[in-house]
Amino acid sequence: MVDVVTLAGSPAPRSTTAVLLEHSKAVLERHALVVKSMSVRDIPPEELIGQAQFSPAVRHYTQLIRQAGALIVATPIYKDTYAELLRAWLNLLPAGVLRNTLVLPIITGSSARTEAQIYADLAAHFRQLGAKHIIPSLFAAEQQIQLTASKSQPRIHRHLEERLGLALDEIAQQLGVLPLAAVA
Secondary structure, three states, X not given: OOOEEEEEOOOOOOOHHHHHHHHHHHHHHHOOOOEEEEEHHHOOHHHHHOOOOOOHHHHHHHHHHXXXXXXXXXXXXXXOEEXXXXXXXXXXXXXXXXXXXXXXXXXXXXXXXXXXXXXHHHHHHHHHOOOOEEOOOEEEEHHHEEOOOOOOOOEEOHHHHXXXXXXXXXXXXXXXXXXXXXXX
8 A cells, every 4th residue: 555656757866856755755654654756767768758558657657646645746847847757757647547646746946936837737737637635836946955976865955844844744634644743
């Protein structure tokens, strides 16, 4: 059983979106939730381009998303839009797949200037997939996340970590788990 699925929309293996999703996974696992991570890199490019909705990989990820109570999608902003690979990935999912799923979009970029439009675009896409409860997006400025050259823990700005914590507590509460602050 999977409680939460995270989906990294950046094609880069080490990115600010990946860091935020790794952090989110660790926090949710402290809530005793089962979290499965996936990335746009998990589906072969030829399947993304060819819209292979019935490939074994797409069927596998569709089933994981259907099982989950929540989906966290993180995407970088590229040229005032969200990642095209993420758009292609979402287009492979069948209608209704998010019908019973809480969705949290996380958007990373250098400026929040286009965040509202990106959120609106993502929310519309999620609604087409059946989502009824979409948490307002969390914007993370790239300068709020310091990637390190080594494998050591990246640093997340305190204010961003607090906002992310509140969003993750909302997910935990919606899934019937007490927020971490109540447990401590």
